[in-house]
Amino acid sequence: MSACEFESLEKCLESHLPEAELSEVKRILFGKETQKLDLPPCAVSAASERDFELKGFMFDAAQEQLRPPRRVRVGLIQNRIVLPTDAPILDQINAMHSRVGEMVEVAAMCGVNIVCFQETWTMPFAFCTREKEPWTEFAESAEEGNTTRFCQELAKKYNMVIVSPILEREGLHNTLWNTAVVISNSGRVLGKSRKNHIPRIGDFNESTYYMEGDTGHTVFQTQFGNIAVNICYGRHHPLNWFMYSMNGAEIIFNPSATVGALSEPMWSIEARNAAIAHHCFTCAINRVGTEHFKSEFTSGDGKKAHHDFGHFYGSSYVAAPDGSRSPGLSRTHDGLLVVEMDLNLNRQISDKWSFKMTGRYSEYAEELTKTVRPDFKPNIVKE
Amino acid sequence: MSACEFESLEKCLESHLPEAELSEVKRILFGKETQKLDLPPCAVSAASERDFELKGFMFDAAQEQLRPPRRVRVGLIQNRIVLPTDAPILDQINAMHSRVGEMVEVAAMCGVNIVCFQETWTMPFAFCTREKEPWTEFAESAEEGNTTRFCQELAKKYNMVIVSPILEREGLHNTLWNTAVVISNSGRVLGKSRKNHIPRIGDFNESTYYMEGDTGHTVFQTQFGNIAVNICYGRHHPLNWFMYSMNGAEIIFNPSATVGALSEPMWSIEARNAAIAHHCFTCAINRVGTEHFKSEFTSGDGKKAHHDFGHFYGSSYVAAPDGSRSPGLSRTHDGLLVVEMDLNLNRQISDKWSFKMTGRYSEYAEELTKTVRPDFKPNIVKE
Numbered sequence: 001m002s003a004c005e006f007e008s009l010e011k012c013l014e015s016h017l018p019e020a021e022l023s024e025v026k027r028i029l030f031g032k033e034t035q036k037l038d039l040p041p042c043a044v045s046a047a048s049e050r051d052f053e054l055k056g057f058m059f060d061a062a063q064e065q066l067r068p069p070r071r072v073r074v075g076l077i078q079n080r081i082v083l084p085t086d087a088p089i090l091d092q093i094n095a096m097h098s099r100v101g102e103m104v105e106v107a108a109m110c111g112v113n114i115v116c117f118q119e120t121w122t123m124p125f126a127f128c129t130r131e132k133e134p135w136t137e138f139a140e141s142a143e144e145g146n147t148t149r150f151c152q153e154l155a156k157k158y159n160m161v162i163v164s165p166i167l168e169r170e171g172l173h174n175t176l177w178n179t180a181v182v183i184s185n186s187g188r189v190l191g192k193s194r195k196n197h198i199p200r201i202g203d204f205n206e207s208t209y210y211m212e213g214d215t216g217h218t219v220f221q222t223q224f225g226n227i228a229v230n231i232c233y234g235r236h237h238p239l240n241w242f243m244y245s246m247n248g249a250e251i252i253f254n255p256s257a258t259v260g261a262l263s264e265p266m267w268s269i270e271a272r273n274a275a276i277a278h279h280c281f282t283c284a285i286n287r288v289g290t291e292h293f294k295s296e297f298t299s300g301d302g303k304k305a306h307h308d309f310g311h312f313y314g315s316s317y318v319a320a321p322d323g324s325r326s327p328g329l330s331r332t333h334d335g336l337l338v339v340e341m342d343l344n345l346n347r348q349i350s351d352k353w354s355f356k357m358t359g360r361y362s363e364y365a366e367e368l369t370k371t372v373r374p375d376f377k378p379n380i381v382k383e
Numbered sequence: 384m385s386a387c388e389f390e391s392l393e394k395c396l397e398s399h400l401p402e403a404e405l406s407e408v409k410r411i412l413f414g415k416e417t418q419k420l421d422l423p424p425c426a427v428s429a430a431s432e433r434d435f436e437l438k439g440f441m442f443d444a445a446q447e448q449l450r451p452p453r454r455v456r457v458g459l460i461q462n463r464i465v466l467p468t469d470a471p472i473l474d475q476i477n478a479m480h481s482r483v484g485e486m487v488e489v490a491a492m493c494g495v496n497i498v499c500f501q502e503t504w505t506m507p508f509a510f511c512t513r514e515k516e517p518w519t520e521f522a523e524s525a526e527e528g529n530t531t532r533f534c535q536e537l538a539k540k541y542n543m544v545i546v547s548p549i550l551e552r553e554g555l556h557n558t559l560w561n562t563a564v565v566i567s568n569s570g571r572v573l574g575k576s577r578k579n580h581i582p583r584i585g586d587f588n589e590s591t592y593y594m595e596g597d598t599g600h601t602v603f604q605t606q607f608g609n610i611a612v613n614i615c616y617g618r619h620h621p622l623n624w625f626m627y628s629m630n631g632a633e634i635i636f637n638p639s640a641t642v643g644a645l646s647e648p649m650w651s652i653e654a655r656n657a658a659i660a661h662h663c664f665t666c667a668i669n670r671v672g673t674e675h676f677k678s679e680f681t682s683g684d685g686k687k688a689h690h691d692f693g694h695f696y697g698s699s700y701v702a703a704p705d706g707s708r709s710p711g712l713s714r715t716h717d718g719l720l721v722v723e724m725d726l727n728l729n730r731q732i733s734d735k736w737s738f739k740m741t742g743r744y745s746e747y748a749e750e751l752t753k754t755v756r757p758d759f760k761p762n763i764v765k766e
Contacts, residue, residue, distance in 0.1 A: 006407040013408070016399050024389040025396070029412070031648030184766050191764045197741045212743060217750070221765045236738055238621035238660050239747045246754045247761040265414030265706040266659050273656035276649050277621050323648040355619055358580045360595060364622045365751040367600070371629045372745045378630040381574045382604045383567050 008315075010327040031324030034059060037340055043109035050102050052079070053335035056110065057318070057326040059281070061342035070343040072224045074251065074281075075112035076316045077103050077121075079334040080289035085124045089137045096122050097150050103336050108158035110338045113185070113224040116163035118287045119232050119255040120178065122147050123167060125287070128203035128309045129297050136209070139169035142181045142192045156187035161222045163229055165255040167210075168192070176210040180229040180255060182220045190220050195231035196240055202262055203299050203309040204233070217243040225250045225343050232256040235270045235284070238277075245278035246361075250343050254284045259310040267315060268325075275319035279350040281341050288314035288332060321349040391698075393710040414707030417442060420723055426492035433485050435462070436718035439493065440701070440709040442664070444725035453726040455607045457634065457664075458495035459699045460486050462717040463672035468507045472520045479505050480533050486719050491541035493721045496568070496607040499546035501670045502615050502638040503561065505530050506550060508670070511586035511692045512680050519592070522552035525564045525575045539570035544605045546612055548638040550593075551575070559593040563612035563638065565603045573603050578614035579623055585645055586682050586692040587616070600626040608633045608726050615639040618653045618667070621660075628661035629744075633726050637667045642693035650698060651708075658702035662733040664724050671697035671715060704732040 017025060037056030047054035082095035100117060107115050123138040140147050151162045161184060168179035178195035194213025198206050219228045228249035234240045235254045244252050254271050271284035289312055296305035315328040318339040329335035370376055400408060420439030430437035465478035483500060490498050506521040523530050534547045544567060551562035561578035577596025581589050602611045611632035617623040618637045627635050637654050654667035672695055679688040698711040701722040712718035733739060753759055
């Protein structure tokens with residue numbers, strides 16, 4: 001069985017394990033069982049007609065006396081590229097707009113309040129090629145580009161906050177960035193969050209194209225909760241999640257593009273660890289499918305030149321502060337994951353575990369400040 | 384099936400999943416398959432006679448041209464208490480010395496270089512009772528206590544570094560600490576590492592007994608590698624792992640005592656996330672069994688008073704920097720996990736993923752310093 005044929009971990013476990021053991025396995029692996037969310041039949045049939053997976057789950061919180069529940073529905077979209085990578089740029093972008101647009105329409109039927117797309121969602125993940133042309137032509141203004149305008153229309157139409165991760169061109173200085181544009185449900189561009197950590201690994205030659213972000217750890221206060229965006233490789237950096245949390249993030253999105261051979265065993269660990277450690281929800285999104293490029297390229301691994309860099313394994317999921325997580329979308333198909341979460345859970349779990357109060361952050365601030373000095377002497381005891 | 388009957392996740396998967404799917408499931412859950420380590424027949428039969436589980440695994444690294452392999456064998460010991468909790472204190476301590484001593488002897492047969500015991504290994508985890516007496520009588524001097532002397536003998540006899548987590552009494556001021564004593568294979572006390580973060584959750588009333596550690600993030604340079612100890616609740620704090628790594632830790636031990644209902648779904652996430660994020664090995668150790676106390680106690684959860692606080696689920700394991708992990712020891716039995724690791728893997732994975740170089744620590748030092756000020760203004764964008 002090849003890695004791009006295996007559809008989903010959860011499905012495999014459910015079809016082979018006896019009931020009693022299955023429930024223990026799921027408890028250990030995924031925590032408290034997430035309830036299924038009833039989705040409207042019109043959404044279910046639209047998803048089926050449009051050939052994408054639709055799944056819904058719910059994270060509940062205890063009823064409090066003084067606060068009403070703060071239930072929010074979040075949508076995660078994962079998808080393949082639509083046209084071949086050598087189709088005209090504008091056709092490729094328009095085809096992605098059209099595909100994602102029809103998925104967002106289904107999200108609206110499901111009552112989604114905040115939707116997030118995958119990393120650089122309007123384009124193939126072409127950084128493996130190290131060619132500047134034609135790929136930099138996919139870059140757009142975060143504030144005024146066609147893709148942002150397209151998202152603003154969707155946002156207004158569906159009263160939905162949209163997180164739109166694109167390749168950004170800042171036109172005045174022609175700098176490129178890997179940027180998530182956050183659009184309010186009013187249709188206004190709330191702001192943007194640039195990728196803080198840029199990989200130099202395997203075919204992820206992104207440092208060839210853009211630099212580390214300069215927008216810090218901005219949190220966006222929306223009508224539906226405080227959200228932040230930790231883009232792709234930033235999920236490997238615990239301090240990045242931490243700092244979004246210190247700025248008040250209740251939901252942190254992690255739009256990504258990553259392939260099986262490189263990162264799959266880490267995928268279920270990192271975003272989930274962040275949800276646990278920071279008493280918040282995290283949403284991990286990965287694209288699916290294999291993207292083929294016309295020019296062959298090498299991967300710095302001594303192997304022959306080739307035209308693709310493996311299978312993007314999807315598996316988008318949501319992790320909760322109580323250590324539980326939703327099942328993932330499939331490893332192989334386009335999908336929309338709808339998750340209802342009661343944000344009251346964040347404070348309830350914080351009051352239970354108290355990581356923020358037991359964190360000793362002042363001491364870490366001092367230690368870290370010493371650590372980064374060129375004359376830092378590590379605290380090593382020798383015999 | 385109750386939580387204390389379910390023996391092990393890995394065993395369950397192995398006995399029910401078809402071969403092809405099992406290998407995909409294991410790849411996704413556990414990463415690159417860890418090879419089994421051949422252990423000497425005398426050790427296997429001694430473990431069987433002494434009624435504990437013995438498992439061995441190996442993490443290999445690529446052969447380099449300029450550096451020879453740096454292969455180290457680490458032993459993780461998990462065990463039940465031996466005598467009832469109302470037996471005389473000295474009898475309880477002696478029984479634990481004797482039990483762990485016979486397990487260390489088997490570790491020596493397996494060529495273990497560094498062994499780590501579970502948190503406060505000489506005593507029941509009695510902090511649930513909130514009684515000071517008789518439990519504080521288990522506290523000993525880290526430098527000169529009987530337990531340290533016992534470990535020094537073992538260390539010399541077997542040429543083994545020993546990490547011995549105890550309840551420490553600092554006699555001059557009668558302060559108590561939760562402390563790991565690190566004893567060199569020469570028999571010398573190299574130093575100690577006090578628990579940095581103290582829980583206030585459920586039955587873990589440890590803040591009633593001792594305060595946050597004052598030994599910082601010390602790393603111990605031993606003949607077999609640079610080691611550090613992140614005790615129990617410290618594993619929930621990403622900055623704690625991070626700071627041990629910044630001080631040069633190659634292997635971080637996490638001796639713990641934790642129960643199923645509270646933390647089991649987090650168990651496989653946190654130490655493993657740290658190994659990935661910091662390009663090092665982490666060793667998570669949990670005790671096993673259910674401990675009964677004579678006085679009944681309540682748990683602050685509105686339920687009736689009771690005499691135990693649930694099942695310690697064992698499941699000790701080792702996580703590697705490449706995202707893989709060893710299978711765990713059982714959830715139900717005493718056990719010794721022997722893991723051979725080539726420490727060259729740390730640098731190899733660091734050179735591949737480069738988290739330390741892409742970490743932007745100077746910027747985090749500045750941000751964190753601002754964050755901990757009373758006048759900190761979070762970076763929140765509002766509409």
